[in-house]
Amino acid sequence: MSIKVLVVDDSSFFRRRVSDIINAAPRLEVIDVAVNGKEAVEKALSLKPDVITMDIEMPVMDGITAVREIMGKRPTPILMFSSLTHEGAKATLDALEAGALDFLPKKFEDIARNKDEAVSLLQQRVQQIASRRAFMRRPLTPPRPVAKVADSSITLGVKPRIATDTPARFRASGKSYQLTAIGTSTGGPVALQQILTKLPANYPHPIVLIQHMPATFTAAFAARLNTLCQIGVKEAADGDVLKPGVAYLAPGGMQMMIEGRPGSAKIRIIDGGERMNYKPCVDVTFGSAAKVYQDKVLSMVLTGMGADGREGARMLKNAGATIWAQDEESCVVYGMPQAVTKAGLSTESLPLDRIAERILVELKRQ
CATH class of the missing domain: 3.40.50.180 (Methylesterase CheB, C-terminal domain)
Known part of the structure; x- marks a missing residue:
């Protein structure tokens, strides 16, 4: 059975390029494309793809918002495409926090020595995250930024609270570390x-x-x-x-x-x-x-x-x-x-x- 992929990008050239690479792999199949985040959410719910590739900057709805909505409604493995810039880095980290599993740069030559290596890498990443369907999680609720304090109320001497449904207790080995x-x-x-x-x-x-x-x-x-x-x-x-x-x-x-x-x-x-x-x-x-x-x-x-x-x-x-x-x-x-x-x-x-x-x-x- 093939792995069904939804390709999301507002660039027709990039959609076609990614689709051609994915379809060239025996076990992968692009079942549809979407041109913005809103359409991606709709097609994720109706088509139920195994994997979604997602751009970050798109009209109507951006990729980060789309990831968050998809993960809230139908968690699906998502591979982000990002620009290798400082702003691109921050946006990609936001997408991972929203629930995306992995990312690749939009310029494949930034991570591969030749075309064949780039093709293989993309195909491999899609297949890898597809296998984690059962793993899918809801978006993280990130902790609020904290002020650095010397006397944190969390100390190593306080015994961590263990959930009642996790009875196993850890024991220190007695070793010392530096x-x-x-x-x-x-x-x-x-x-x-x-x-x-x-x-x-x-x-x-x-x-x-x-x-x-x-x-x-x-x-x-x-x-x-x-x-x-x-x-x-x-x-x-x-x-x-x-x-x-x-x-x-x-x-x-x-x-x-x-x-x-x-x-x-x-x-x-x-x-x-x-x-x-x-x-x-x-x-x-x-x-x-x-x-x-x-x-x-x-x-x-x-x-x-x-x-x-x-x-x-x-x-x-x-x-x-x-x-x-x-x-x-x-x-x-x-x-x-x-x-x-x-x-x-x-x-x-x-x-x-x-x-x-x-x-x-x-x-x-x-």
Whole structure:
């Protein structure tokens, strides 16, 4: 059975280009197109597509509003097309918050070395998110921007409240840590927001974040997280000294490494590298963290396509560090966490909505 796709864009040229690429895949079929968000909502309800590709800027109704309406009425996997600009980044993040699962740049050459690679990438993304139909969620209700306070009412000593329908209780391992490291890709922006907004301002050590994301997106994403979180969040810069209670997001298109000693370690930002598939790469940052912090790293691999993070997690594991993976059910794409889990590197497989709780339990004695 083919995967039914609705293509939404106000440009006839782009609609035709996307439709031709999708229809060229054996398992994919474009069942219709829409020229604006209002028409997209109507056709999503009447045609019941398996996947929708959605532009952001359109007349009558924009793509973000359309995503929110579709997710409220008939949740459907949605792939956004975005411009790689600062404004495009903010709009794309709004769309992901509204319920879209993934995004690609409208200029395919920005993410692919040649036409064949671009075609394959789009087809692969559509098929990947189609498999997450049962996963579909309602739009996030984002937390309100917070003022940074030193004496947050949320403290590591407070036992997290556990819902009555989730009887399992976590126990701290008794290990001590000096760094938290999180790697993710597809579905990561929403996952990171859900976790980081639950951490207190007095978080006891630095956090490094590696999210597969274009260069123009990471500054906007870090700024958004910083307004929503009690901890500080910033796009990492070369020479940053790692400080407790601050999360450092690896800049897109580059590689983030850690050097020095615990307590005075610094971030090094280096060229992404022509041969590297991921810029930033989870393996690179995890590997450098293993060298500096040894067994004092609490690391997590979240939702994402591929296997980035597996070899870095292996280095962390060999150093005695702790590795957790997001569970399959809560992932947008169960690729990166699956790779780590199948390799026997993770000690726990956790649902997204309980990862922050698990972190606080693990660190409550520090």
